[in-house]
Amino acid sequence: MNLLFLIDNLCGGGAEKVLIDILKNLNLQKYNIEIFLIRNKGVYLKDLPQNIKVNYIYNDRNFEETKLYNIYYWITKTHFKINRILGLKRLFKKNIKKQYDAYIPFLEGACIQLVSDSNLEGKKIAWIHTDLIKHNIMSLKEERKALNSMDKLICVSEGSKRSLLKKYPEFNHKVMVINNPIDLDNIEKKANEKIEEVVFNNSYPTFIAIGRVEKVKGHDLLIEAHKKLINDGFKHNIAILGVGQEMESLKNLINENSLQSSFKFLGFKSNPYKYLKEADFYIMPSRYEGYPLSLCEAIALEKPIIATNFESAKDILKNGKLGLIAELEDVDDITFKMKKLLEDYNLVKELKNNCSIFKHTLGFKEKILDIENVIDG
Secondary structure, eight states, rough: EEEEEEEESSSSSSSHHHHHHHHHHHOOTTTTEEEEEEEOTTTTTGGGGGTTTTEEEEEEEGGSSSSHHHHHHHHHHHHHHHHHHHHHHHHHHHHHOSOOOOOEEOSSTHHHHHHHHTOOOOOEEEOHHHHHHHOOSSOHHHHHHHTTOOEEEEESHHHHHHHHHHOOOOGGGGEEEOOOOHHHHHHHHHHSSOOOOOOOOEEOEEEEEEEEEEEOGOOOHHHHHHHHHHHHTOOOOOEEEEEOTTTHHHHHHHTTTTTTTEEEEOOOOOOOHHHHHHHHEEOOOOOOOOOOOOHHHHHHHTTOOEEEOOOOOOHHTGGTSEEEETTOHHHHHHHHHHHHHHHOHHHHHHHHHHHHHGGGGGGGHHHHHHHHHHHHH
């Protein structure tokens, strides 16, 4: 059975990493798998299984640094009619040399639209990682048309499913939930690797956050909460793993508040797990999320967690049993929850124990079977 997975690129995002892990675990005796990238770029390219062919439109590895990338990003994220005029669909079809039994756009936006617009024979299965009400990539008309052309819509959480059906109740018959799986054995193995550099020159408790450094991730809120706690005498550190467009402005904010010694951006790390293991707490102050992989990874490493109340937070954290849930964009509540973890040893112990009991449900076995059943069905 010939499968084509589509995604914008293989840069360091959660969806990209999930796709790599899925490709490594699908039955390659049963499926002949290829991948299609709009940009042949990303830190996860090297992690693709060797027998998976890569197709692409753009092969400029420095593409993101060029003016052309800025034009491309604006087009594919906001103006899909212009996208058509400039011919992404033509370039897509030009680079696809055969028919596939299933086309699987693994991320919202351009890839779903390319499959929708190209009049392809074969099953069409789209992954939905985000809250489609809060995260508007296409116009309502374009999005409805694209989703309508899919045979199955796979939401990564009950929250993303609720949002999709609230916006498009007519798609109820073809929506299902498959949570993003994580590789528990690999996480535990990599978590035991040694960190070479000294991150903080103190022994204070450390909160860690992992993900793109963009406004949606709420790092600006975390800086405010951090400053409040420091001013109140609660000594602690914060480490951010990831890169993104907000990096410089946030670093300036840290410098303005003289927080350089306790709040650090460590950049992208190919092995975030050893940093996560060494941290005391995991924190996710996001304005919205789909089904955040790093939150599940924090559960796997039994970290006490704080997450804001985005759509899937209560589902993942089992209504607070696996972590504390703060109100969205509420600096005071984020500060309060951080203070609770810094003060309450019994609470920390309880959260760790709950994560230890629950983490075994996050692995690959059942979820890969679910994915294969959808593909085969």
